[in-house]
Amino acid sequence: MANIVLMPKLGLTMKKGRITGWLKNEGDRVEQGEPLLEVMTEKVNVRVESPFTGVLYKILCPAGSTLPVSVPVAVIADEGDDEASLEAAVSEALAALQEALAGGGKEEERKKEARPVKPFVVFAGERKVSPRAARLARKEGVDIGLISGSGPGGRVVEEDVRNYLEQLKGGQSYQVLPIDGMRAVIAERMSASRKQAAHVTIMEEVDVTALRDVREQLNAQDSSGRIKFSYTDLLVKFTAEALTEFPMVNSRSSENEIFLPGSVNIGVAVALENGLVVPNIKNAHQLSLEQISTKVKDLATRARNNELDPEDVENGTFTISNLGMFGAEGFTPIINRPETAILGVGTIRTKPALVDGRLEKRYFMTLSLSFDHRIIDGSLAAEFLSRLKEMLEDPYPWFGLQPQKNEDLLISAGGGKSPRQIRRAYKDGINRLMETAPDVVMGFSALTEGIFFDDGAVSRLNKELIAVALSVYIKCEYCITAHIYKAMELGATPEQILEAANVAVFFGGGAALAYTATLVQDCIEAFGGN
Amino acid sequence: MAPNKEEMLDMYRKMLLIREFEETVANLFSQGQIPGFVHLYVGEEAVAVGVCSNLGDKDYIASTHRGHGHGIARGASVEKMMAEIFGKIDGYCKGKGGSMHIAAVELGFLGANGIVGAGLPLAAGAAFANKYLKNGGVAVCFFGDGASNRATFHEALNLASIWKLPVIFVCENNMYGISMSQERHQNINDIADRAVAYGIPGVSVDGNDVMAVYEAAAEAIKRARAGEGPTLIECKTYRFRGHFEGDACVYRSEEEVNEWKKKCPIQRFGTSLLEMNIASREELDAISAEVKEQIKNAVEFARKSPYPDVSELTTDVYCD
Amino acid sequence: MEMTYSQAINAALREEMKRDDTVYILGEDVGIFGGCFGVTAGLIQEFGPERVLDTPISETAIVGSAVGAAAAGLRPVAEIMFMDFMTVCMDEFFNQAAKMRYMFGGKVKVPLTLRTVCGAGLGAAAQHSQSLEAWFTHMPGVKVVMPSTPADAKGLLVSSIRDDNPVIFIEHKMLYGVTGEVPEGEYTIPLGKADIKREGRDVTVVATSLMVHRALVAAETLAGEGIEVEVVDPRTLVPFDKETLLQSVEKTGRLVIVHEAVKNSGFGAEIAAIVAEEGFDFLDAPVKRVAAPFAPVPFSPPLEAAYVPSEEKIIEAIKSLF
Structure with a gap:
């Protein structure tokens, strides 16, 4: 019976790997335990042994493919397998592979659709890449987005690309570890x-x-x-x-x-x-x-x-x-x-x-x-x-x-600030922020304007609540204050505000929520009387 | 010392040639056939011809923005000059200089110059070279009354004086620095007076009398060749046309212009040639006809010459 | 043999005057006085007042007459006592010398060498301390030379004098006493060939004139910290050796430019632009310029010291790229 070789999971954290080379060609005989392919994970290049004995019938994923773990990568024929059953196994494996990959693709699409989160890249600062690093990455065909920068301000510099390439190709960090x-x-x-x-x-x-x-x-x-x-x-x-x-x-x-x-x-x-x-x-x-x-x-x-x-x-x-x-x-x-x-x-x-x-x-x-x-x-x-x-x-x-x-x-509420004090702090803060980081203010305004564009589908209040969540996510004290104020003006209850703030966690902003919790409470307290 | 008949007829011919050249340029310019702008020498022909008729092979002249006359007087080809003014490849400077930068170094013509007064130190330098090389050559610098107020005038005269350079500073006092009359731009009548300040001879002559200019220049050049240093010659003259073609001449009266036109240097010289029986009317008419033909050919030559190729744009910036 | 920058220039003048009768020197106090900085000392005694000419204080006449003489077949070496005074003879250099060949359709040569002195350091203040080389790099027709060592000064001056173009040869007043090994006998250094004063793999520092020395000190210090600095001395700004610059930046990926002139529109901007246009992909970090602030040269000693780029500022700039 035909055996399917799966993309191995070579570490606890491994989610995907790159096949850096096949050590056998289609048609080669392969023994169980004999090195069959090389897979590069985040850290190391590993020779993966064949889990089966037989003839390597079909390589489904060529060298260079980056794949999630556990997807089919090859079919090994057992003795006595006939052509028809092998082909059936191949098409089945290919279908499974395509499904797995398409699933991943859907995931990506979903991420793309989640537009409100995307623009926060602006606030996180753009990724800086030196021209030299970019050129090398282009030449070597590597995705610069995968490389972390060690230059000033986190700029990806040539050395980072070289180190990355060495990891990819082996080079100095190349290691073959026996699995014994x-x-x-x-x-x-x-x-x-x-x-x-x-x-x-x-x-x-x-x-x-x-x-x-x-x-x-x-x-x-x-x-x-x-x-x-x-x-x-x-x-x-x-x-x-x-x-x-x-x-x-x-x-x-x-x-x-x-x-x-x-x-x-x-x-x-x-x-x-x-x-x-x-x-x-x-x-x-x-x-x-x-x-x-x-x-x-x-x-x-x-x-x-x-x-x-x-x-x-x-x-x-x-x-x-x-x-x-x-x-x-x-x-x-x-x-x-x-x-x-x-x-x-x-x-x-x-x-x-x-x-x-x-x-x-x-x-x-x-x-x-x-x-x-x-x-x-x-x-x-x-x-x-x-x-x-x-x-x-x-x-x-x-x-x-x-x-x-x-x-x-307990996260204490109130903080002794009157609504007027908070509103003034908001105004001062925005002015200060305009001086020091106008792009943040403008970017955020643009974003919220996008949200508030009245498409009739989402109520004005809900949009404000979304803005509260986003404000918490980016930890912008002034934005938080402003949007809580507006939301409560539109009739939001303290519970709704807190729910909205909690949504920041959904965006991966748990730390942000912890950081801003007191302010959120203060604002609820301060504007609640309005 | 005095020129012979042949030389005098040549002077007459050159003056006419300048006049015909300049009037033709004026005509072509008004028809839009000449790019840029031009400053014409009409009325001042006696100065260039009177001075240059004294010069030899080793001698240099430095000129001004109103330089066509100096070039022609120095013996430059009217074809090549016309071609240059047209911006054509067969011009003296391959069309890269134009009216204001026509030069023929091979003839000792160090060029017209777009900067008023720039020629004085250049001529002093050329005179220095002649002196240094002990070749007996001199240098002449033509400049206007306006230039006599520039630092270059003072520095060059002083340097030439202390170094006893074989240079003749010829001031063409045409009474105006662009629109500003001499009485408005300087507080002296005779620019030649300024020579005193540098301890050199200064003479003032009628710039519309070619023989007077000739004689003053001859004397100065003789001194220069003898190692006795520079001379300042002021030639009082007048430009019949505006500062540049298209100048409405609002700063001077028609009467004034007409007064000067009566003193036309060419007419005066022609009359005196006839009066002194040096030439006959027929001879002068023949010269006039030849000159017209010559200029007609020059225009023809200039028109036929191609424009420089764009590849010329960055050549001749440096010597290799 | 060991000699000072000043002696090297003097030797070049002497050798060229011996070699070529058409070479002569003119300038203020270059004769009996021996030059304001003593560079032409002894030449009048050797070559006489016919070839070593004291001029009146007439920069216009110095340069203007030198241009005329050069066009008429001589090889003048004019001295303008301080570079700051180039303002009063700019027309002669800029509108006459630089353009004459082009305006005349290639029919004239102007083999004029104009020696002048730049730089702060003597407390000479705003009108006697400037570094104005960038002005002259903006003049098609002129070559701009800025030697940093005695050997370069001699070889480059010989080449400048023999060159058929107008050359401005910019000496630095704080370098006159600097000594260095100078080859024996006659030699030339071609104009337009940069010199790598120190090799290094991590960062290229392009420095001119006095700044070459400061860059070398900075490089030595940083070598102790594991940063290998390549110090490139262009030696001539026009013509500029782009190849050496680009090769070096291709090697190191980082570029710091050091000059004493003010940063705004200084020649560093040109160098940075060349790399941006032709070597963009070589860069692993932004280009840094270390230069004087946008202010006239001050008089007061601490201000003057702060004005001129120091080794510390160079080190700081280099380190900011890592």
Whole structure:
């Protein structure tokens, strides 16, 4: 039967790769494990081994193609395949490839349609490229937009292009790494898992403000300062608790059996210099937080010292992979087979959020649950994650603690500024901005004028609210003030203003919202009386 | 010392040639056949001819914006001069100079000059070269009454005086610096008086009397060749036409012009040639006819000559 | 052999006067006095007052007569004591010398060398310290030479005197005492050939006259910080060696121009324009000019020092490109 070679995912962050060369020609015989093609990811050029033995029947994507991961790139013929079945496989693969690529294209089109966001490029400052760098990029046929600039003001200079080219072509940074040892094991297991399990990942944003409070309180209880609970410790604890309620998520599976263990053995992925290892905490559901913490530290230490025993990594039932410390927000972890689910933990970020109609500074973490859809249904996975979220968002009862009063969380309103003061500040600000950065003012005016052009489809108030969102997004204090004022004049309620401000998050302006939250509150307060 | 008959007839011929040349140019200019603008020498022919008839091979002249007469007096070809004024490739300067920059260095003619008074130091320099090379040559600078107020006049006369340069400064006092009459532009009657300031001889002559000019120049040139330094000769004359073609001459009266026309240097010289029995009416008429023919041919030559190719635009900027 | 810039110029004059009888010197106080800066010292004794001529204070007559003499077959070397005084003989140089050949359809040669002195540094203030070279680069028909070293001064002056065109040879008063190795015997340096005074791969600094020395000091300092500066001395601004400039910028990708003249419409603008027109794609950073501010040369010593581009300003400009 014809085998389809997919664009490999060669790193956690890899979304697309460029085929820099085929090491075999069509018609060549190829052994499984024999280098078949070279793929360049963001960082390295990797020789990818053939996952199958056979004859390279058709190369679907020539060298030079940049492709998303997991799309078909070649067809390898098995012995005994006839021409017709091979051609059928090729057309099927091509159709899949085209669909995948078209999907990407649609995504791009959607982005293009989201016009209101686009013009913000103006405010971010135009990308500067030296003529020399541009010439070299033209000559070498590389997209200068992919190259980050190291010159004054972030200008892309020749050296940046050269460095980029060296990365592309090899050059000084060219490295061929053997896929052997631990790497080979990881590679094999990861791709095997990917192939065998029907991966689905769901994500949930969890408000960990309370969890953070609990952790602080617990750590403060130990006056010796010896015990320091990590978020991983807490996550292991609550995940273990949740798993006891959802045994299917704690299951192991083989080709034709689902095994429901009597214990919860939670693996914690430990990053090593040359890979990762997943020792597990046996019977985590029966351990106290202290015991879990001690165990996690012990396993991690031994893992790094290469002192793990085989049983430490065997018989896991669930895995937690915490990439939060590396700044990852959400991701799609690969299930540690034969387990059937894995929890990815993202970094903690602060965001303003509406709590009882008021803005508060809150802490959020994204949890990503990958599960084997063959075993676990989507609804079940969602329920499990929802339960875990519930526990994490209200952890106090588990430890007999009460919420600490934390004034820092509240974003205080008012600020003592009268509407008149704010309006004057707005006027002064605009004048100042006109002097220092007239293009920003003009650009923004042009943009809002575009929005306010009365096409009859969107109400004037809604347009103003959009402008509020955009103002928050660009963190322009004067624009925020002006548009909140106008919106409220048109009858907007404080809730609508806050909703609009929150929309900035949708544009990727969470930080902007945090930055401007106080001002938004002030404005609502100040103009509310009008 | 005095010119013989042949020389005098040649002087007469040159004066007529200048007159015919200039009147033809005026006529062509008014018909729009000559580009730019032209300053004509009509009425002043006696100065150029009287001075230049004394000059030899090694001698230089530097001229003014009103330079056609000087060139012709120095022996330049009227064909090549006319072609230059037409802006044609066969002109003296390949059409790149025009009326105001006609030059024939091969004839010691250092050019007409668009800058009033610029010729004085140039002539001093050429005189210096002759002196330096000890070739016995002199240099003559023609300039107007207007130029006598310029720094170049004073610096050049002073330098020529202290270095005893073989140069003759010939001031063509035609009574006007463009529109400004001499009595308005300087507080002296005789520009020759200024020679005193530089310790050189200064003489004032009737610039419409070619023989008077000739004699004054002869004397000055003799001194110069003898190493006795420069002389300032003021020739009082008058331009019959405007400062340039198209000048309405609002600054002078018709009576004044007519008064001067009665003193026409060519008529005067012709009359005296007849009176002194140096030439017959027939001879003079024959000369006149020849001159007309010559100028007609010059115009023909100029018309037939092509314009310079655009490739000439940037040539001759530097010597290679 | 080691000699000063002043001695090198003197040697060039002496050699050319010996070699060619038509070469003579004229100018204010060039004879018995030996020149305001002593450059022509001893020449009147050697060649006599017929060939080394003191003139009255008559710049117009100096240049005007030199043009006439050049057109009549001599090779005058005129000295204008300070470049600032070129204003009073501009017509003779600009309207006569520069244009004569063209106006006359190529029928005359004006082999005039006009030596003059530029630059601040002596507290000579606004009318005796200017660097006006850009004016002369705007005159078709004139060649503009600006030597920075004794060896260049000698070789370029010999070439200037032998050149059949009017040449303005601009000396810098603060360089007269600078010493340097000068080749033995007769030699010429062609007009229009730049000299790479120091090779470097990271940035091209085009500097003229005194600024060449400051650029070299800056280059030495920056070498210690890992920036290799290529210092290009055009030596002649007209004709200008575009090839060397463009080759250097193609190599380094960065260009800083240093001149003592005011920045506005200085020759640096021309150099920058050449690179913008013909070497745009070579540039990895904007072109920078380091030049005097748009003000007359001040008298007061601290003001004068601040007026002239310093090594520090050159270093700062170079660093801003990285």
